[in-house]
Amino acid sequence: MSNALLSWYGELTTRGRLLKRGSALLMPGMLWLMLFLVLPGLVLVVVSFATRGAYGQLEWTFTVENYQRLAGFSLFGWTSDYLIILWRSVVVALVTTLVSVVLSYPLCFFIAARSERSRYMWLTLVIIPFWTNMVIRAYAWFLILAPEMPFAKIAAFFGFIPDGMPLYPNAFAVYLGMVSMFLPFVTLPLFASVERIDWALVEAAQDLYASPVRVFTQAILPQTMPGLSVGIILTFVPAMGMFVVPDLLGGAKYMLVGNLIQQQFGSSRDWPFGAAISMGLMVLTMIGLHIYRRKGKEIEYV
Amino acid sequence: MRRNHLITVTLSLMTMAFLYLPLIGVAVFSVNSARRGLVWKGFTLSWYTKLFENEWILEAAWNTLVLALVSTVIATVLGTILAIGMDRFPWSKRTNGFLDIILHIPVVIPDIILAAALVVAFGLLRVVSSIFEPGLINMIIGHITFQLAFVALVVRSRLVAIGSEVEEAARDLFASNWYLLRKVMLPLLMPGIIAGGMLAFTLSLDDFVISFFTAGPESQTLPLFIFAAVRRGVTPQIHALSTLVMLITVVLVVATERFTRSKEKE
Numbered sequence: 001m002s003n004a005l006l007s008w009y010g011e012l013t014t015r016g017r018l019l020k021r022g023s024a025l026l027m028p029g030m031l032w033l034m035l036f037l038v039l040p041g042l043v044l045v046v047v048s049f050a051t052r053g054a055y056g057q058l059e060w061t062f063t064v065e066n067y068q069r070l071a072g073f074s075l076f077g078w079t080s081d082y083l084i085i086l087w088r089s090v091v092v093a094l095v096t097t098l099v100s101v102v103l104s105y106p107l108c109f110f111i112a113a114r115s116e117r118s119r120y121m122w123l124t125l126v127i128i129p130f131w132t133n134m135v136i137r138a139y140a141w142f143l144i145l146a147p148e149m150p151f152a153k154i155a156a157f158f159g160f161i162p163d164g165m166p167l168y169p170n171a172f173a174v175y176l177g178m179v180s181m182f183l184p185f186v187t188l189p190l191f192a193s194v195e196r197i198d199w200a201l202v203e204a205a206q207d208l209y210a211s212p213v214r215v216f217t218q219a220i221l222p223q224t225m226p227g228l229s230v231g232i233i234l235t236f237v238p239a240m241g242m243f244v245v246p247d248l249l250g251g252a253k254y255m256l257v258g259n260l261i262q263q264q265f266g267s268s269r270d271w272p273f274g275a276a277i278s279m280g281l282m283v284l285t286m287i288g289l290h291i292y293r294r295k296g297k298e299i300e301y302v
Numbered sequence: 303m304r305r306n307h308l309i310t311v312t313l314s315l316m317t318m319a320f321l322y323l324p325l326i327g328v329a330v331f332s333v334n335s336a337r338r339g340l341v342w343k344g345f346t347l348s349w350y351t352k353l354f355e356n357e358w359i360l361e362a363a364w365n366t367l368v369l370a371l372v373s374t375v376i377a378t379v380l381g382t383i384l385a386i387g388m389d390r391f392p393w394s395k396r397t398n399g400f401l402d403i404i405l406h407i408p409v410v411i412p413d414i415i416l417a418a419a420l421v422v423a424f425g426l427l428r429v430v431s432s433i434f435e436p437g438l439i440n441m442i443i444g445h446i447t448f449q450l451a452f453v454a455l456v457v458r459s460r461l462v463a464i465g466s467e468v469e470e471a472a473r474d475l476f477a478s479n480w481y482l483l484r485k486v487m488l489p490l491l492m493p494g495i496i497a498g499g500m501l502a503f504t505l506s507l508d509d510f511v512i513s514f515f516t517a518g519p520e521s522q523t524l525p526l527f528i529f530a531a532v533r534r535g536v537t538p539q540i541h542a543l544s545t546l547v548m549l550i551t552v553v554l555v556v557a558t559e560r561f562t563r564s565k566e567k568e
Binding site: 006008009010011015018019021022023024025026027028029030032033034036037038039040041043044047058103106107109110111113120122124125126127128129131132133134135136137139140141142143144146148149179180183184233237238240241242243244248258261262265271274275278281282285289 | 305306309310311313314317318320321322323324325327328331339340341380381383384386387388390391392393401404405407408410411412413414415416418419420421422423425426443444446447450451454466469470471472473474479504507508510511514515524525528529532536540541544547548551552554555556559563
């Protein structure tokens with residue numbers, strides 16, 4: 001088979017010779033990914049079954065204790081602490097994605113209706129926060145919510161917070177930070193689809209007295225599905241692992257799984273437990289993507 | 303063109319304000335002469351000049367730049383070769399599927415997992431070689447790992463877009479492998495390679511998590527410096543530094559937009 005002559009991109013050659021050359025080209029990149037992506041991933045799995053020594057070193061006594069601990073079982077009985085953090089991370093990621101989608105649709109319609117020149121300006125205005133460093137943007141919220149700023153003063157006036165206190169750390173600040181962090185991640189890919197909407201279909205639906213909800217779900221949503229899918233994945237995945245925003249704006253009271261992992265590799269120096277939590281996060285992310293892909297397919301059939 | 307409903311316009315403008323209000327706040331307080339607190343005391347640019355006298359910040363800026371440049375160059379070269387290897391050879395369906403999954407891993411897992419995996423792997427490799435002590439080399443390796451996948455994906459889509467005709471024509475005219483690569487493929491691929499490289503560069507500048515996990519005491523970058531500084535309390539210098547980084551981002555974004563738009567017009 002591999003000795004038969006074939007024409008490939010205009011070259012008269014054999015399959016065997018082509019694959020040999022192809023392998024040589026694949027080698028450097030794949031070797032790199034194997035060495036620094038796949039192998040570390042496998043090591044992480046192994047370490048999640050290892051034990052932490054008294055001084056934070058690794059000990060190769062294999063146990064499932066780390067996973068039991070993540071599920072809440074310890075010497076002192078069962079606590080829901082870690083499970084609550086995991087659950088909270090899923091909820092925060094889902095709500096962040098949902099709010100970003102809800103805000104992105106009007107913004108995309110708005111930008112799409114501008115003239116060509118100002119459309120590029122508005123798009124650039126969305127791209128700039130997209131590429132601005134996360135730490136700076138989280139820090140900007142930290143500043144805006146400080147006690148001297150109007151927002152904290154207004155909140156204090158209505159008695160939501162004590163006078164002279166900042167508007168963080170709390171759940172509200174985390175959501176503000178998260179949505180502003182990820183909104184452009186939905187808007188940009190969604191816009192690519194909104195720009196190509198066939199408005200005749202939307203008008204047809206309106207002419208046939210479809211309710212606004214039906215116009216959206218049956219005329220607009222299916223047409224914008226490709227961009228929306230990219231946006232949802234680009235938001236949900238990093239939102240699950242986010243730790244800068246909850247660290248600056250959520251504090252110890254509103255920890256997410258990202259903070260928990262960071263703690264194990266930082267101050268607690270408990271790599272096996274950190275590895276086990278990472279596995280937990282990985283599984284949750286995969287479940288999320290899987291459910292989404294199945295739901296996504298159903299929507300396409302409608 | 304369609305006209306927008308008033309609600310759409312209002313919501314959009316509010317969303318944009320929501321995105322920009324905090325950033326503008328930082329910029330405003332970067333030119334405020336008050337040493338502490340957030341009370342307006344008059345205009346000054348002294349916090350910016352002080353930045354250039356702060357050795358820590360200069361070193362962090364230097365590290366950020368070295369990290370981004372070195373990792374981008376290596377990732378772009380490796381990613382381009384990988385993309386050509388994946389797209390231009392008759393791989394079986396299974397091989398293709400396998401390569402595809404490996405390439406998409408950095409895109410669909412939260413970056414903190416890659417960071418954790420690298421910390422553990424480097425920790426074990428440290429026994430073999432002192433290269434794997436936390437520091438700039440580790441950070442570069444980490445950055446290349448996720449950049450490589452993005453570059454390969456961008457270049458591969460360009461390879462698909464240029465199709466096979468030109469290469470077939472070159473073969474018909476007896477171009478050798480090397481000649482074909484140098485004189486036909488690379489020039490055609492250049493916009494994709496540059497776009498991939500720019501993406502890699504911005505991803506590196508934007509990264510916090512991978513750097514945070516793999517950095518050593520000697521290899522602070524600007525995002526790490528700002529993060530550490532916020533926990534010590536905000537200062538006007540940090541406002542100025544953040545504003546400067548934002549301005550650089552704006553310049554980079556506008557330049558990239560110009561570049562891609564001029565390529566589209568061609």
